[in-house]
Amino acid sequence: MSTPPVRRRLRVSGIVQGVGFRPFVYGLAVDTGLAGFVGNDTDGVFIEVEGEAAALDRFVAALEESAPQAARVQWIGSEDIPPAADTTFRIVASHHAATGTALVSPDLRTCDDCLRELHDPDDRRFGYPFINCTNCGPRFTITQRTPYDRPNTTMQPFEMCETCLAEYRNPADRRFHAQPNACPECGPTVRAIPPSEDPIADARRRVAAGEVVAIKGLGGFHLACDATSDRAVALLRERKGRVDKPFGVMVADVETARSVAFVDENEIRLLTSRERPIVLLAKRTDTTVSELVAPGNGYLGVMLPYTPLHDLLIESGEVWVMTSGNLAEEPIVTQNDDAVGRLGTLADSYLIHDRDIHVPCDDSVIRVLDGAEYPIRRSRGYAPFPVPLPFDAPPILATGGELKATFCLAAGRDGFMSQHIGDMENLETLDAFTHAVGHFVDLFRVEPEVIASDLHPGYLSTRWAEKQSLPVVKVQHHHAHIASVMAEHGVLDPIIGFSFDGTGYGTDGTVWGGEILVADYERFERVGHLEPTLLPGGDAAVKHPARMALSHLRTAGIQWADDLPPVCALTDEDRHLLETQLARGVNTIPTTSMGRLFDAVSAIAGVRQEITYEAQAAIELEALIDVSESGTYTFAVAERDESLVIDPSPVLRSIAADVVAGVPVGVIAARFHRGVAEMIVKTAERVRRRTGLTTVGLSGGVFQNVTLTHATRAALTERNFEVLVHRLVPPNDGGLALGQAAIAAARR
Numbered sequence: 001m002s003t004p005p006v007r008r009r010l011r012v013s014g015i016v017q018g019v020g021f022r023p024f025v026y027g028l029a030v031d032t033g034l035a036g037f038v039g040n041d042t043d044g045v046f047i048e049v050e051g052e053a054a055a056l057d058r059f060v061a062a063l064e065e066s067a068p069q070a071a072r073v074q075w076i077g078s079e080d081i082p083p084a085a086d087t088t089f090r091i092v093a094s095h096h097a098a099t100g101t102a103l104v105s106p107d108l109r110t111c112d113d114c115l116r117e118l119h120d121p122d123d124r125r126f127g128y129p130f131i132n133c134t135n136c137g138p139r140f141t142i143t144q145r146t147p148y149d150r151p152n153t154t155m156q157p158f159e160m161c162e163t164c165l166a167e168y169r170n171p172a173d174r175r176f177h178a179q180p181n182a183c184p185e186c187g188p189t190v191r192a193i194p195p196s197e198d199p200i201a202d203a204r205r206r207v208a209a210g211e212v213v214a215i216k217g218l219g220g221f222h223l224a225c226d227a228t229s230d231r232a233v234a235l236l237r238e239r240k241g242r243v244d245k246p247f248g249v250m251v252a253d254v255e256t257a258r259s260v261a262f263v264d265e266n267e268i269r270l271l272t273s274r275e276r277p278i279v280l281l282a283k284r285t286d287t288t289v290s291e292l293v294a295p296g297n298g299y300l301g302v303m304l305p306y307t308p309l310h311d312l313l314i315e316s317g318e319v320w321v322m323t324s325g326n327l328a329e330e331p332i333v334t335q336n337d338d339a340v341g342r343l344g345t346l347a348d349s350y351l352i353h354d355r356d357i358h359v360p361c362d363d364s365v366i367r368v369l370d371g372a373e374y375p376i377r378r379s380r381g382y383a384p385f386p387v388p389l390p391f392d393a394p395p396i397l398a399t400g401g402e403l404k405a406t407f408c409l410a411a412g413r414d415g416f417m418s419q420h421i422g423d424m425e426n427l428e429t430l431d432a433f434t435h436a437v438g439h440f441v442d443l444f445r446v447e448p449e450v451i452a453s454d455l456h457p458g459y460l461s462t463r464w465a466e467k468q469s470l471p472v473v474k475v476q477h478h479h480a481h482i483a484s485v486m487a488e489h490g491v492l493d494p495i496i497g498f499s500f501d502g503t504g505y506g507t508d509g510t511v512w513g514g515e516i517l518v519a520d521y522e523r524f525e526r527v528g529h530l531e532p533t534l535l536p537g538g539d540a541a542v543k544h545p546a547r548m549a550l551s552h553l554r555t556a557g558i559q560w561a562d563d564l565p566p567v568c569a570l571t572d573e574d575r576h577l578l579e580t581q582l583a584r585g586v587n588t589i590p591t592t593s594m595g596r597l598f599d600a601v602s603a604i605a606g607v608r609q610e611i612t613y614e615a616q617a618a619i620e621l622e623a624l625i626d627v628s629e630s631g632t633y634t635f636a637v638a639e640r641d642e643s644l645v646i647d648p649s650p651v652l653r654s655i656a657a658d659v660v661a662g663v664p665v666g667v668i669a670a671r672f673h674r675g676v677a678e679m680i681v682k683t684a685e686r687v688r689r690r691t692g693l694t695t696v697g698l699s700g701g702v703f704q705n706v707t708l709t710h711a712t713r714a715a716l717t718e719r720n721f722e723v724l725v726h727r728l729v730p731p732n733d734g735g736l737a738l739g740q741a742a743i744a745a746a747r748r
């Protein structure tokens with residue numbers, strides 16, 4: 001005896017467009033013997049199904065459980081409605097409504113089925129660099145508008161051939177409703193400048209010959225060269241004006257990755273994940289990779305191919321530098337005509353194609369900390385998937401900081417973090433920022449009512465915020481860092497936050513960066529900080545750790561003795577000027593920056609007196625750590641005006657003495673890192689005694705240092721603290737916008 005039919009209307013939200021969700025629903029409905037329809041709209045996917053109640057329940061359960069691998073179901077809504085006596089199941093046209101926040105899928109690496117076809121001489125897409133299907137291919141970077149349908153993407157100019165169209169229309173096909181579906185007959189093509197019969201072979205030949213080739217990829221151009229050739233890498237460095245800052249490399253497979261770096265299981269999982277980030281791996285020194293790729297660095301950024309074009313270009317065993325195609329700190333180049341203009345002095349030739357990149361998107365950089373992902377740059381493959389917020393937010397735009405800029409468009413429980421925009425120090429980057437904000441507002445149909453920005457009056461992102469004729473909530477930099485790590489963990493109660501970085505504008509107008517806060521979203525109390533020392537000459541002090549070292553030595557009352565490396569690094573005249581500058585306080589500003597303390601220590605230990613990229617002195621100090629060393633240096637902690645003041649003088653005295661005594665730099669580096677970790681534990685215990693708080697959050701660029709973060713986390717856990725470290729957004733300023741958004745939401 002059959003029961004009367006029931007009809008149910010379902011709404012599915014999350015990443016359910018561009019990932020084969022409608023075909024999946026179609027197949028599921030047909031298998032379960034249900035009638036009705038499915039379609040996309042700006043909120044996600046709408047479904048009506050009709051049939052026996054038990055079958056309907058099975059259908060709903062399977063929606064979540066067996067969704068396509070690239071889908072992320074956030075929420076399923078359901079209501080019973082009167083039966084309509086449907087007899088078939090259909091896919092219906094998309095609805096275009098004026099509101100809604102359908103999620104746009106991040107770009108997806110080439111799937112295994114497509115790779116198999118790519119290398120199958122009998123397949124019609126054999127060797128076709130734009131092969132894709134509902135499980136893989138470009139998404140975010142080609143999407144101009146939502147809903148995600150072909151006319152709303154940069155695939156719009158390509159008209160599908162009959163064969164492609166048949167796949168696109170066949171519910172049983174892997175390319176059913178695959179919006180970027182294409183083949184050599186009808187889709188995008190590659191070409192070389194200067195022209196070549198076989199553009200891919202030409203690029204391979206040129207890279208092998210030591211040339212620099214500009215290659216158009218998914219989210220922008222890369223500059224590629226042979227990573228095993230000192231000459232090629234040096235040429236690229238010279239042309240790019242990039243002295244030491246590490247380059248990322250691409251290798252064809254895990255086996256080749258193992259030959260250039262140490263890779264554990266968690267790192268393999270990350271390397272081969274569908275996001276395909278650059279993974280920072282411990283560098284092997286016994287390899288063919290040129291030392292010039294990441295000089296003085298303990299890590300090498302490695303990624304695997306994520307587009308079919310990469311797969312055709314790089315063969316097993318080869319190691320290619322693949323660095324963002326831009327000049328110095330400008331945004332990544334995405335357009336063909338722009339490339340020839342802006343990359344003209346950098347590249348010997350170009351491998352381009354005619355599928356437009358609508359959204360510039362740099363490669364993501366992720367590392368593994370204690371077995372799990374630890375983001376350094378969250379961009380391609382991750383953006384624009386939202387970070388869940390711990391509470392409902394009104395529509396807010398948070399404009400982030402200055403370096404490694406990202407923004408966050410928040411509404412409800414979604415924090416849409418942008419892709420990496422770059423260092424907001426020039427008009428090109430500001431332009432890119434303005435564009436990206438406009439795109440997010442259109443894409444997610446969130447019209448901000450409030451803007452959150454950094455407190456720093458000089459940041460371009462702050463000035464931009466002030467021009468938008470909307471209320472602006474100013475957020476202190478280090479508070480934003482702590483709110484960011486709280487928000488991504490869904491923590492609501494106050495925590496003890498260690499906010500350690502290079503620089504951030506303090507509420508007293510000085511440069512902060514070694515801050516201990518007791519914070520929730522609405523407010524913070526600065527319960528401790530590093531002893532202030534003078535930053536002599538702003539930028540000059542940042543670029544010259546030797547100057548910072550001398551300032552620190554002076555504050556600590558340590559002689560500028562000739563046998564200390566930063567002292568001999570400066571001329572008599574420089575030292576004399578510096579002494580006058582510090583004594584009179586000319587062009588100096590007090591700073592509590594932990595980043596500058598790392599710089600000073602790096603200089604005193606003889607590692608770096610001058611830097612060419614951000615954090616170089618600290619990175620090279622970390623790289624030299626002697627892991628067998630178990631000694632430590634001890635900070636003094638005093639209480640002044642009810643606030644803990646961390647005094648590095650005893651540490652600096654010990655280091656100076658060790659340097660003079662000829663203690664190896666690796667030992668000094670190890671002792672210093674352990675000393676900082678122990679200082680954090682000691683001060684956290686004092687704050688716990690006073691406040692009863694037991695959760696500690698670690699944020700700020702200093703915690704990109706995994707040796708420090710790992711040691712600190714372990715020591716805190718041992719003393720029964722609950723420790724929050726970043727897992728979804730970076731600890732550096734790339735994660736700032738999330739904290740700003742959470743704070744602005746809480747204050748509304």
Ligand code: ZN
Pocket residue numbers: 110111112113114115132133134135136137
């Ligand atoms: Zn595929």
Ligand code: ZN
Pocket residue numbers: 160161162163164165182183184185186187
């Ligand atoms: Zn075709």
Ligand code: FE
Pocket residue numbers: 477481501502503504700701732733
């Ligand atoms: Fe910061």
